[in-house]
Amino acid sequence: MSPFSALRVALDALLVNKGRSLLTSLGIVIGIAAVIAMVAAGTGTREKLDERLNSVGKTLILIRAMTRSSVGLLTTAQPFTPRDVQALREDTRLGAMLVGISESQFELVTASTMTTQCHTTATGGTPEIKEIRAWTLASGRFYTEADVKKAANVCVLGETVRKKLFPTTNPLGQSIRVQGVALEVIGVLAPKGRAPTGADQDDQIFLPITTLQEKIAHKQNVGVIVAAARDPSYLKPAEERIRQILRQTRRIRPGMEDNFEVTSVQEMAQLAVYVTTALNVLTVVIASISLVVGGIGIMNIMLVSVTERTREIGIRMAVGARPKDIRNQFLIEAVVLALLGGLVGVLVGIGLAVLLGLLLNWPVYISPIAVTLAFGVSVAVGIFFGYYPAAKASRLDPIEALRYE
Amino acid sequence: MSEAHDVQPLIVLEEVYKVYNSGAVPVHALRGINLEIHRGEFVAIMGASGSGKTTLMNIIGCLDRPTRGRYFFDGQDVGQLGVNQLASIRNRKIGFVFQGFNLLKRQTALENVELPLIYAGVRAQERRQRAWEMLRLVGLADRAHHLPSQLSGGQQQRVAIARALVNRPQVLLADEPTGNLDSRTSEEILAEFQRLNQEFHQTIVLVTHEPDIAAHAGRIILMRDGRIANDKLNTRPRVARPAQPRAEPDANASGLPIAVSFQVEYPSEAK
Numbered sequence A: 001m002s003p004f005s006a007l008r009v010a011l012d013a014l015l016v017n018k019g020r021s022l023l024t025s026l027g028i029v030i031g032i033a034a035v036i037a038m039v040a041a042g043t044g045t046r047e048k049l050d051e052r053l054n055s056v057g058k059t060l061i062l063i064r065a066m067t068r069s070s071v072g073l074l075t076t077a078q079p080f081t082p083r084d085v086q087a088l089r090e091d092t093r094l095g096a097m098l099v100g101i102s103e104s105q106f107e108l109v110t111a112s113t114m115t116t117q118c119h120t121t122a123t124g125g126t127p128e129i130k131e132i133r134a135w136t137l138a139s140g141r142f143y144t145e146a147d148v149k150k151a152a153n154v155c156v157l158g159e160t161v162r163k164k165l166f167p168t169t170n171p172l173g174q175s176i177r178v179q180g181v182a183l184e185v186i187g188v189l190a191p192k193g194r195a196p197t198g199a200d201q202d203d204q205i206f207l208p209i210t211t212l213q214e215k216i217a218h219k220q221n222v223g224v225i226v227a228a229a230r231d232p233s234y235l236k237p238a239e240e241r242i243r244q245i246l247r248q249t250r251r252i253r254p255g256m257e258d259n260f261e262v263t264s265v266q267e268m269a270q271l272a273v274y275v276t277t278a279l280n281v282l283t284v285v286i287a288s289i290s291l292v293v294g295g296i297g298i299m300n301i302m303l304v305s306v307t308e309r310t311r312e313i314g315i316r317m318a319v320g321a322r323p324k325d326i327r328n329q330f331l332i333e334a335v336v337l338a339l340l341g342g343l344v345g346v347l348v349g350i351g352l353a354v355l356l357g358l359l360l361n362w363p364v365y366i367s368p369i370a371v372t373l374a375f376g377v378s379v380a381v382g383i384f385f386g387y388y389p390a391a392k393a394s395r396l397d398p399i400e401a402l403r404y405e
Numbered sequence B: 001m002s003e004a005h006d007v008q009p010l011i012v013l014e015e016v017y018k019v020y021n022s023g024a025v026p027v028h029a030l031r032g033i034n035l036e037i038h039r040g041e042f043v044a045i046m047g048a049s050g051s052g053k054t055t056l057m058n059i060i061g062c063l064d065r066p067t068r069g070r071y072f073f074d075g076q077d078v079g080q081l082g083v084n085q086l087a088s089i090r091n092r093k094i095g096f097v098f099q100g101f102n103l104l105k106r107q108t109a110l111e112n113v114e115l116p117l118i119y120a121g122v123r124a125q126e127r128r129q130r131a132w133e134m135l136r137l138v139g140l141a142d143r144a145h146h147l148p149s150q151l152s153g154g155q156q157q158r159v160a161i162a163r164a165l166v167n168r169p170q171v172l173l174a175d176e177p178t179g180n181l182d183s184r185t186s187e188e189i190l191a192e193f194q195r196l197n198q199e200f201h202q203t204i205v206l207v208t209h210e211p212d213i214a215a216h217a218g219r220i221i222l223m224r225d226g227r228i229a230n231d232k233l234n235t236r237p238r239v240a241r242p243a244q245p246r247a248e249p250d251a252n253a254s255g256l257p258i259a260v261s262f263q264v265e266y267p268s269e270a271k
Helices: A003-016 A018-024 A026-056 A082-090 A092-097 A128-132 A145-149 A159-165 A209-217 A232-249 A265-308 A310-318 A323-360 A368-394 A398-403 B002-006 B053-060 B083-093 B109-119 B124-137 B153-165 B183-200 B248-269
Strands: A060-064 A066-068 A074-076 A098-112 A117-125 A137-140 A154-157 A175-178 A181-189 A204-208 A224-229 A261-264 B011-020 B027-037 B042-046 B068-073 B094-097 B171-175 B203-208 B219-224 B227-233
Touching (some): A018 A026, A018 A265, A018 A323, A026 A265, A060 A232, A082 A092, A082 A098, A082 A224, A082 A232, A092 A232, A098 A159, A098 A209, A117 A128, A117 A209, A128 A224, A145 A209, A154 A159, A159 A181, A159 A204, A181 A204, A204 A209, A224 A232, A232 A261, A265 A310, A265 A323, A310 B083, A310 B109, A323 B083, B011 B053, B027 B053, B027 B227, B042 B183, B053 B203, B083 B094, B094 B153, B109 B124, B153 B171, B153 B183
Parallel strands (some): A154 A181, B042 B203, B042 B219, B094 B171
Antiparallel strands (some): A060 A261, A098 A117, A098 A175, A098 A224, A137 A181, A154 A204, A175 A181, B011 B027
């Protein structure tokens, strides 16, 4: 019997019981759909995360003046002093490993033009912050060392702020008021989008730290120092060195806890990877259970089918079907059933992934490998669970089978 | 027919016993059968139910093997063959016609006739053509695409006959082929058998419990208690007449080449 004839016989038999065939393959449908959807969403999420991490800067080191309590809560600690920053800047070993160091002070401010106003964050820093955070300018220039020295009334706008304050006009050279202080807009940054935390990185105004401290905030409160390693491999030693220096300058005795935190974006990314990995494992578990249940369903319905068609098997044997032919017929039927389930599962899975992507604003990536694998798994399930009923059919005695009512 | 007796018999049974051990008490279905059937014969095996005629039929049809004794079909010792070889003999050398027709319900008449050819590995196009020829031979070409449920009992049995003959078998085995048919339709089917036997020298073995049906054969074997009680030639077989003659031109026009093909096929397959 040719494979093509066998396939046709199998399809005919399945089409007679359309509803039954569909219900039987439901387990496979669910299992495959779950995997496809989760892989699609998972891959999409990871890519999105990667993109965001890149936008923040993969080699970014964040030094925060915070203490971790015994239960893991972060609380604000004594802010960094100019001496802390100075010590970090002057260390030659750090200098070799880092692109730059910049203290940052954040103030929630109201910025306004003659016609509009908005609430945003003013970020005070040194010019190195541009390199550290890998910002690029859309127009104009960034503030300079000279601007910092004289606490110049200049600022650089993030794209979100520009959109709010200057939706139609060119902001360069224009004046805005931040907490009542007039600042000249000298540059606009190219948009970066959201950070992994979800915060809009473009909703910021950048200005010299001196300007912020002396004219707007009227206090020194450096909560964060940012730095960037020249290479991801420098991250660990740089973090270690920073910790050593700060423990000295902040006079922390041996055995005492740090009153600051040094983290890299990579470490944060690691957490996200753990979460997605856990999700993937969960998906595989659910899918496996679903596939096994689906496989048992197929085995069950094939056993029913063999019993129902005992007479047909007898007729086929009488006209010359070998046991092998009968076995293959039912095996192919089981595989086709599983494969149909797999096909529906892939379609449902892609549909779910797209839907999820639209609802949660995730990018969706349909992996060809996952789809291929899904069909492969379907075939395997069909063969594994279809073999017993098929073998049972092939072992029927033709005389008994012909006599079966 | 007489010249056929000179060559090797098609079917030879030597001291064949069949015992069923499935129940509490062993059932001796056949107790020493010796039988020769030659090519071109039309033999009726008669007997009451329980006489062993169906068991004999199953053994002749290679659906079952003797417990003891030897069975040669077409020179081959069937007792030595495995399941696959038995299947192959059933496929190529034996055609079955059953009381209950045993057609596949979901397949058309044409597809039913094609079935043995599928297992013989014949390509689709040739399959279709040969199935058509057979349906034409039994006068059902115009019903080719009907399902069994859309056909009368007589028509269904003719489809079964076409299926049995499509692989040009050495022997046509009919197990109570008229058992589910009224007397008029029975006559039709018997007429079909007589025509196949006379025109194409088709060897036919017919199992029945009705003497009236057996009377149409050229040789009548009477079974009793698993033994052959009587084996005699029927010198004046009853001639069955179809109730209404079929459209002969059609059957003849297509029947001729088939008649030739049967004549040619027999010597070539009887190796």
